[in-house]
Amino acid sequence: LLRARHIYIDRLRCNDRQIQATDLDGAYFEPILLCFPILEFLGRLLFSGAINWSTGRPKTKEILLRFFTQMGDGYRDHGESLVYFHRHALSHELRPDGIWTYNLNTEDQYGPPRRLQEEGMLYLNIPHFIDSSLFEIEKLCEQLAGPEAQAVMTRFSQYISKRFA
Secondary structure (H helix, E strand, O other): OHHHHHHHHHOOOHHHOOOOOOOOOOOOHHHHHHHHHHHHHHHHHHHHHHOOOOOOOOOHHHHHHHHHHHHOHHHHHOHHHHHHHHHHHHHHHOOOOOOEEEEOOOOOOOOOOEEOOOOOOEEEEHHHHHHHHHHHHHHHHHHHHOOOHHHHHHHHHHHHHHHOO
16 A cells, blocks of 8 residues: 555655646556455454354455444445445446546545535545555554454454354
8 A cells, every 4th residue: 555655646746746637657546446455354354253254245345334434534424335436336447437536636635535515426535545544554453463462363263264164
């Protein structure tokens, strides 16, 4: 995620340059496609004890919804839309036009997802999504390095034993 943020955002914005949608290397979908599976994996570590696992259903939607709820703010409020975009639009089209919009620039609209009133589209600020995902990784690392480590690993073991039984 750090590499993706550097390549697609920070590097292009050097010298206060605004990133344009036409920039060839402004491919916003790679950072987004990296964030979703990372959040899903973190969710499997954190919520395995609360999910009714089965070998036939990976429960991706349920895991991501729980994770977005934990993240709070616009992620909680628009979790259903984010999961839908990830599972249907992004996976197949990479550019799900007409149902959401994005911004690679961070100065004036940095923040969690929100619904744009004028167009009704979901707005996702890519740098904020990357930063929020990195923050969730840092929180898990703190748990794994602290007294909660055994509880996290127990939940992960529960996931493995139920999902792949």
